[in-house]
Amino acid sequence: MKPLNQTVLATPQSGIRRFFDIAQQMEDVVSLGVGEPDFVTPWRIREAVIYALENSRMTYTANAGMIDLRQAVCAHTFGRYGVHYSPETECLITVGVSEAIDLALRTILNPGDEVLYVEPCYVSYHPGIGFAGGVPVAIPSRGDEGFSVRPEDIRTAITRKTKAILLCYPGNPTGATLSRENLQQIVDIAVEHDLYILSDEIYDRLVYNGEHVCVPSLRGAQERTILFNGFSKTYSMTGWRVGYALGPADVIAGMLKIHQYSMLSASSIGQVAAIEALRHGEADVREMIEEYNQRRRYFVNGLREAGLECPEPSGAFYAFPSIRNTGLTSEEFAEGLLMSEKVAVIPGNAFGPSGEGHVRCSYATNFEQLEKAITRIQRFMNRLPTHNLNIPTLTAKL
Amino acid sequence: MRDVLKILEQNARALPEDIAIRTGRTTTEVEDGILDLEKNGVIRRYKTVIDWERYGDEKVYAYIDVSVTPQRGAGYDDIAKRIYRYPEVRDVCLVSGGHDLRVVVIGTGIKEVANFVAEKLATLENVTATNTHFLLKRYKEDGDVFVETHTDARLMVSP
Numbered sequence: 001m002k003p004l005n006q007t008v009l010a011t012p013q014s015g016i017r018r019f020f021d022i023a024q025q026m027e028d029v030v031s032l033g034v035g036e037p038d039f040v041t042p043w044r045i046r047e048a049v050i051y052a053l054e055n056s057r058m059t060y061t062a063n064a065g066m067i068d069l070r071q072a073v074c075a076h077t078f079g080r081y082g083v084h085y086s087p088e089t090e091c092l093i094t095v096g097v098s099e100a101i102d103l104a105l106r107t108i109l110n111p112g113d114e115v116l117y118v119e120p121c122y123v124s125y126h127p128g129i130g131f132a133g134g135v136p137v138a139i140p141s142r143g144d145e146g147f148s149v150r151p152e153d154i155r156t157a158i159t160r161k162t163k164a165i166l167l168c169y170p171g172n173p174t175g176a177t178l179s180r181e182n183l184q185q186i187v188d189i190a191v192e193h194d195l196y197i198l199s200d201e202i203y204d205r206l207v208y209n210g211e212h213v214c215v216p217s218l219r220g221a222q223e224r225t226i227l228f229n230g231f232s233k234t235y236s237m238t239g240w241r242v243g244y245a246l247g248p249a250d251v252i253a254g255m256l257k258i259h260q261y262s263m264l265s266a267s268s269i270g271q272v273a274a275i276e277a278l279r280h281g282e283a284d285v286r287e288m289i290e291e292y293n294q295r296r297r298y299f300v301n302g303l304r305e306a307g308l309e310c311p312e313p314s315g316a317f318y319a320f321p322s323i324r325n326t327g328l329t330s331e332e333f334a335e336g337l338l339m340s341e342k343v344a345v346i347p348g349n350a351f352g353p354s355g356e357g358h359v360r361c362s363y364a365t366n367f368e369q370l371e372k373a374i375t376r377i378q379r380f381m382n383r384l385p386t387h388n389l390n391i392p393t394l395t396a397k398l
Numbered sequence: 399m400r401d402v403l404k405i406l407e408q409n410a411r412a413l414p415e416d417i418a419i420r421t422g423r424t425t426t427e428v429e430d431g432i433l434d435l436e437k438n439g440v441i442r443r444y445k446t447v448i449d450w451e452r453y454g455d456e457k458v459y460a461y462i463d464v465s466v467t468p469q470r471g472a473g474y475d476d477i478a479k480r481i482y483r484y485p486e487v488r489d490v491c492l493v494s495g496g497h498d499l500r501v502v503v504i505g506t507g508i509k510e511v512a513n514f515v516a517e518k519l520a521t522l523e524n525v526t527a528t529n530t531h532f533l534l535k536r537y538k539e540d541g542d543v544f545v546e547t548h549t550d551a552r553l554m555v556s557p
Contacts, residue, residue, distance in 0.1 A: 024554045034554070
């Protein structure tokens with residue numbers, strides 16, 4: 001057979017996949033490796049869908065998504081951030097944020113266009129840019145600066161081929177947020193160089209110190225920003241696969257063109273759930289945010305007591321502690337912890353080279369599990385080589 | 399202190415130092431706050447939710463709708479007091495609707511509860527009618543679901 005697509009062949013398997021294969025086969029694992037909420041989708045949302053299943057035909061929806069949902073999304077965005085979008089021309093309902101980002105990249109990029117993105121970051125950004133024909137250009141951020149990217153580092157990386165900047169605050173895997181001032185500086189740079197801004201704000205509600213800054217609400221940003229959000233994290237609706245993009249009408253029209261030929265529409269069931277979430281889900285959201293915040297404080301405190309340096313994550317539901325003081329690489333640490341103590345964390349380098357020296361721990365799990373994890377991590381740390389213990393080297397087996 | 403109260407409502411045994419970490423307060427703040435809440439009666443007492451049936455004890459619960467004639471000057475309060483002083487009475491509430499008081503009674507058998515209703519409750523002065531409903535199965539109590547256990551169906555590792 002003739003060879004497959006070169007970009008696909010050249011894209012390595014996700015670093016997370018290898019841990020999944022091992023952890024999935026073990027018993028009594030405490031998993032801090034899960035990038036999704038542990039809460040069940042609020043009952044009122046599920047019940048609304050059951051009612052809809054009994055009473056409607058569940059046909060294709062409008063390509064751009066149900067108008068009721070687009071109106072609710074635009075009203076919600078205006079209510080929270082004061083940014084106005086037209087439900088008819090500036091809003092597209094997608095199969096999760098992942099599809100929305102893919103559509104945006106394919107809409108704005110020509111082959112060879114460069115996209116700047118901040119590392120460490122969600123695993124899909126780098127390959128996604130490549131699949132869309134673009135050239136991913138990573139801007140590393142630093143642990144000792146709380147993984148907040150320096151605007152000047154973005155400016156330095158701009159070339160005549162640069163087309164867009166991809167941002168995600170609060171971020172996965174670091175839980176970092178960016179100050180309004182820094183975000184405004186990045187927007188100003190984008191204006192100066194006429195760049196698109198792709199702003200993935202899927203964790204916007206999970207901000208624990210201060211208010212979330214919505215990028216298109218910043219001066220000069222809206223006309224060049226495509227804002228992504230969805231229901232997975234805020235409403236604990238990962239499996240429903242509903243997200244949305246808000247942006248300039250010409251970009252949304254381009255995205256819609258690809259979406260209608262490749263996807264037709266997001267699932268009608270998911271859209272019904274999303275409408276109910278926006279209309280009546282706020283009380284549940286607030287409960288979940290408070291619970292995450294308590295877990296965050298508890299877990300970060302536990303990591304520090306175990307001897308790991310852990311910058312305070314100000315958003316999302318991840319802690320990203322440094323493991324440099326152990327003398328191990330991220331993969332050695334994660335593998336050792338999994339094999340000897342059955343705690344699954346994700347090595348930081350799975351999120352880009354600048355994640356090396358860290359591991360991602362998701363605290364989207366209940367207190368009982370977090371307590372167990374902290375006890376095991378503590379035991380693991382106490383038995384490290386400085387305490388005359390050899391960590392099993394398992395890299396070869398993976 | 400609402401956050402502290404919510405933690406204690408879920409787990410009365412939560413330690414002040416753990417509550418302090420979870421809520422971003424100092425241990426002293428939490429301890430003093432709890433003491434104040436106990437003193438002024440916001441925290442009434444600490445109790446445990448027990449599934450007696452699972453333990454093996456047979457207990458009979460009856461939900462009794464009681465119609466009463468309110469008294470001049472005291473309304474429903476005096477008759478409510480006469481009812482709630484019985485130790486077998488767990489709850490007494492004044493409710494709207496077709497009846498006046500909703501009373502929950504616990505006994506070791508249907509006969510015991512029936513006797514209580516017939517001999518004590520129904521014969522009280524000002525009680526004009528009772529309507530007794532025996533509990534058949536408990537699904538949820540005080541926010542705790544009794545009939546199902548939650549399992550984590552998520553993938554072990556995901557991006």
